[in-house]
Amino acid sequence: MTKRVAILTGGGDVPGLNMCLKSLVYRVIDLGYEPIGVRKGWEGLINYNPHDPSTYSESFIELTKNMVRPIDRTPGSFLHSSRLEPRHTPQDAVPEFLRVVGSETQDLTRHIQQVIELMGYQTVIVIGDDDTLHYAAYLSLQGVPVIAIPKTIHNNIHGTDYTLGFSTGLARGVAFIHELRALAASREQIVVVETFAAKSGYSTLLIAYMAGADRTLIPEVPYDPERLAGLVLQDKRQTPANYAVVIAxxxxxxxxxxxxxxxxxxxxxxxxGSSPVVYTSEEGGGRRLMGSGMMAAQLLSHITGEEVFMQPLTYLLRTGPPDGQDLLGAFNFAVISARLLAEGRFGRMTAFVKEKMWTDVDLQAALEGVKTVDVDAWYDPERYEPKLALIWSAENA
Known part of the structure; x- marks a missing residue:
């Protein structure tokens, strides 16, 4: 009997995701398993109707080495992805054959369990962000054999000090800020750079620190725009090229x-839109608002009387080729996952832990909450600046 293994990806795209998928497919096949890709994350399992064979090709794809050989050269997810949480599936996302009339949301966990059992999957390998792995951990508690790989540019999953895509997102963020810095300098303006939409400002702080940004705004600390404006004007005046950089x-x-x-x-x-938006202090100037970056730009323009432009980086940070760290991370996580599969050790998550390097941990660690900024140790809430202790090697400095 063929040993079938399901592989799915969930959450936002990250650099290195397809490299990890390719490496995983190669290793799984070498171990004698048949990898089956699940399309669009949990949606693939939800949309499969065992009584309608036509839904199979829409939900699954039989993966081979030849098929995945070139996918590491492109960003995105070869299997496609989604952010759907099966325990709270919106009515419009519930397939008709499962829909309960009158329900705003449905818990489709039982259906997912039945599909996994019916398809004969020996395990489900989940490559996902914090929300995706929260549900994977829940499935594991229900008795489903699960192996998890953490991937998110936010690096906010408990149990691991590194997540796939984090390193490249960091490097791309710094590079883009340097390019925008040159533009702000030539125009003698204030630039507000908006990074990830996130509950935690950890990765934003690291990008700001390494890019040498003047001020940084994070979700953990509500800011005083008047105080921020005063600091930014001071930064602008003290810079020979007469500009300032704010990261939000x-x-x-x-x-x-x-x-x-x-x-x-x-x-x-x-x-x-995603183009830079210029705000002026003149009445009737830019009144459009999109997210925290534009909010900060609007306030700074009004309070300082200066021209401010804003550029969001959210999607740009998720694209591009993975750097060396994420290439290593993709390959190491794939190798560890395949080893866990061969050893029959389920309910585990691949991880990079400072004291142990590449390893695996209990998947339930992902349920320990949201990793947020240690404000006292890593951030100055009066000056809106990261502290040196944010860097690992300086923790005890």
Missing amino acids: CDGSQPQPAMMEKYAALLPSRAQA
Whole structure:
């Protein structure tokens, strides 16, 4: 009997994802297993109707070495991905054959379990972000054999000090900020660079620190835009080229009292495209708002009277070729996953832990909450700056 293994990806795309998938398929086949790709994350398992054979090709793809050989040269996810949480599936995402009329959301876990059992998958290998692995850990508790690989540019999954894609996202963020810095300098402007939409400002702080940004805004600390404006004007005046760089994690917000004070300047979120948006202090200037970056740009323009431009990097950080660290991470995570499969050790997550290097940990570690910034140790909330202790080697400095 063929030993079948399901592989799926969930959450946002990251550099190195396809390299990891390719390496995993090669190793799994060498071990005598048949890898089956699940299309669009958990949606592939949800949309498969055992009573309708036509849904098979829409949900699954039989992976071979020849098929995946070139995929490491392209970004994105070869299997496609989604952010769907099966325990809270919106009504419009529930296939008709499973839909319960009158329910806003449905828990489709039982259906997923039945499909895995019916298809004869010996395990499900999940390459995913924190939300995807939270559900993978839940499935594991329900008795489903699961092996997990952490991948997210946010590096916010408990149990591992590194997640696939984090290193490249970091490097690309620094490179883009340097390019925007040159533009801001030539125009003698303030630039606000918006990074990831996230609950944690950890990766944003690291990017800001290594790029030498002047000020950094994170979700963990609501900011005072008037204080920020004063600091940014000081930064601009002290810089020979007369410019300043502010990094805003999408999720950062002004202090509640300041939100109320400047409410008229902050219309509801609206799509403004991905091009740099210039705000001037003139009445009737840019009033469009998209996320925390534009909010900060609007406030800074109004308070300082300076011209401010904003550039979001969210999707750009998820693209491009993986750097050396993420290539190593992709390959190591694939090798560890295949070893766990061969040894029949399920309910585990591949990891990089400072004290152990490449290893595996209990998948339930992913359920320990959201990794956020240690504000006292890593951030100065008065000056909106990262501290040196943010860097591993300086933790005890």
